[in-house]
Amino acid sequence: MSREAAHALRAVRAIRRARAEGSSRGDVVYAVYAGVMVAAIVGVPIVRAVVLYLAEPAASAVLVDVGPTVSGTVFALACAAFVALGGVRGPALLSPFLLFAVAGGGHPRRRTLLGPVVRSVLALAVAGAGLALLPALAVAGVGDATVGGALVFAGAGALVGVVCGGCWLLGQRVTAAVRAWTVVGVVATWAAWVAVPGIGGVLPWGWFASLFPVGGGEVGAADAALGWGALSGLGVLAAAALAVTPMLLDGLRGPELLSQAQRWQTAGTLAFTGDLAMAMGEFRAVPRRGRRLAAIGGGGLALMFARRDLVGSLRTPARFALACAGCVGFGLLITVAVGASGPGVWIAACAAAIVGFLALGVWSDGFRHVAEVASAPPLYGVSTLRLLGLHAVLPVVGGVVFSGVGVGVGGVVLGGALGGVGGGVGVEPSWSALVAAVLCVLLLVLVRVYDSAKGPLPLTLMAPVPTPAGDASALVVAAWQADAVILSGVVVGVTVVSVAGGVGGGVLVAVGLGVVVGWMARARVLAV
Incomplete structure (x- = not known):
């Protein structure tokens, strides 16, 4: 390790130690308490109202009919959206000062940037499980599915969240052209899944859609095997996303990382002062194509x-x-x-x-x-x-x-x-x-x-x-x-x-x- 890298590492550790000392245990307990109370007062009534509405006969009938298709569609479009989002704000993001310290140090980025990526992937996994559990419980509540099927679908939602996290990091790593072609490819496979019957068995969107809990009766051996095969496929895909994370982190470029960090810091400052229009303007794309198109x-x-x-x-x-x-x-x-x-x-x-x-x-x-x-x-x-x-x-x-x-x-x-x-x-x-x-x-x-x-x-x-x-x-x-x-x-x-x-x-x-x-x-x- 070079002397400059060791100095940068000591500086980062000193900053983290100062932040840890600045936030007492009481502050952490209060933050947890406030989060739990907000979720209990605001979140629980909203979730309960949504579940009760989805459990109504008319709504549950629509949910059973379109649930698999909508689930696969949401999965595909979420993957495409996270790939595109990576070019604006990726999961590997720190403040400009910390990013400059760790990026200029000589340490591999799989170590210095792993923390924010892990937090982002965990958040997406929890969000995916929660969003999948909501309609699954509504269907199970009216007897159209079993509780076990609902839990399996929630687990599949967590795996989908991990895959979306991998797509997010991939969008941050690749160039704009590769990012655009990746989005087009994902949308094309989704369109093929919708248009061509029987192709869902080889596409992730079809795997997730097949796990949507429909049918409250006994599940046959063939259907159970297909379900476990789809869940295993999603698991392999999530494991692959986690496996390539270190390689993607090491391939991140310093100028792009610093540009994203500075842009988000500026946008956060503008949003804090109440100027949301200027904050959103920080992310408006700069015209770079179609210069030969005549506007007049x-x-x-x-x-x-x-x-x-x-x-x-x-x-x-x-x-x-x-x-x-x-x-x-x-x-x-x-x-x-x-x-x-x-x-x-x-x-x-x-x-x-x-x-x-x-x-x-x-x-x-x-x-x-x-x-x-x-x-x-x-x-x-x-x-x-x-x-x-x-x-x-x-x-x-x-x-x-x-x-x-x-x-x-x-x-x-x-x-x-x-x-x-x-x-x-x-x-x-x-x-x-x-x-x-x-x-x-x-x-x-x-x-x-x-x-x-x-x-x-x-x-x-x-x-x-x-x-x-x-x-x-x-x-x-x-x-x-x-x-x-x-x-x-x-x-x-x-x-x-x-x-x-x-x-x-x-x-x-x-x-x-x-x-x-x-x-x-x-x-x-x-x-x-």
């Missing part, structure tokens, strides 16, 4: 602006692909919400609102440009409101097209189950879902316009708000930061519920909501 062309203003915005989004292909996938997922969730009943409508509608709001943000960069130039004199005789309308062409067209694709996918995959829940109305839920998706896209575009002119956090909101329970200023800041997301959940939820009760009434309700949100957006934009 002929045609009217609407076509010219649509082409300009489309070319701008294509110059960040990953963001464009996420926008398309997000809008497809939005349409799929709208289909689920229209065909559900009870609290499931609001759960699916709120999930769709969040996904759609985030997906449309990729095509809404023009709105932010309008907000920046709103106080300047209008260029070429185009007013601010007309400029907003011109920039709205791409998000409206893209959102409607890809959400319509999502509704079609939902009608094919979930058509039978939703038709049964909807009282045997046949193809009507698909048309209702299509109308609801189109209306919700238009409303979410208005919400995006409203959010684009938000501006920085007012300093008056940072003032203390004394209450009997303590200072509530953090809640005020959180509500101000999440106002667009909350508004999205309200307008999408109300629209979906109204369309499910009748298409005509739903259209009238959506028009009323559009007038209100449009007035709010107009007032905020003109006040800039």
Whole structure:
């Protein structure tokens, strides 16, 4: 060991010793106590409500029908998402100072960076087991599965979490091109699993889907053998992910590690001060592709602006692909919400609102440009409101097209189950879902316009708000930061519920909501 490496190692140990001395045993006990109390007060009621809803006859019937397909799909898309996430924030991450100390020391990274990776993989394993156990217990509670099957599925969920951790570290290690091709390969194998019958026996998505606990009767010897084979396959895959972890850690490059650490430290500081917009801007992809695509062309203003915005989004292909996938997922969730009943409508509608709001943000960069130039004199005789309308062409067209694709996918995959829940109305839920998706896209575009002119956090909101329970200023800041997301959940939820009760009434309700949100957006934009 060189003298510089030994000095760096002593410095890191001194820092860790100082941190350990700074946090007393009482602080650790209090942190554990606070975490347990928060989980008991907030988490347990939410989990109980979800399990009770899934245990209802209509919901459990849908869960039994689509549970295996959804489980395999979630596994595949999670692997692809974690590979992509590795390029932004990998599991092997330390503060810039510690990273500089250990990376410049000469020690193998399999030793210096193993701690955060182990913690991340353990967290994903626990999360995977919990998310798998939730629907499994609901199915077992109505007698459609055994408790043993539910526990086996939870164990498979833990193995899936370990595999996702390996994909996360792989995405941090490889280059951008390899990362993109890996994501494409995972999505392609998932599409093959969905389209080709009988191929699930050789794909991990099929292994996990086959372990979904359905059927409350006795399990035959052949089915038991297939189940243990699928569980063994997932175990081998998780073991392989753990085995290659040291090699992946040693291959991590110092500049990329330091860049990620500095970016996340800056984003954390901005988020702590309440500037979430600037914090999210730290992770916005830099345009590096499509420089030869002409952004300016002929045609009217609407076509010219649509082409300009489309070319701008294509110059960040990953963001464009996420926008398309997000809008497809939005349409799929709208289909689920229209065909559900009870609290499931609001759960699916709120999930769709969040996904759609985030997906449309990729095509809404023009709105932010309008907000920046709103106080300047209008260029070429185009007013601010007309400029907003011109920039709205791409998000409206893209959102409607890809959400319509999502509704079609939902009608094919979930058509039978939703038709049964909807009282045997046949193809009507698909048309209702299509109308609801189109209306919700238009409303979410208005919400995006409203959010684009938000501006920085007012300093008056940072003032203390004394209450009997303590200072509530953090809640005020959180509500101000999440106002667009909350508004999205309200307008999408109300629209979906109204369309499910009748298409005509739903259209009238959506028009009323559009007038209100449009007035709010107009007032905020003109006040800039």
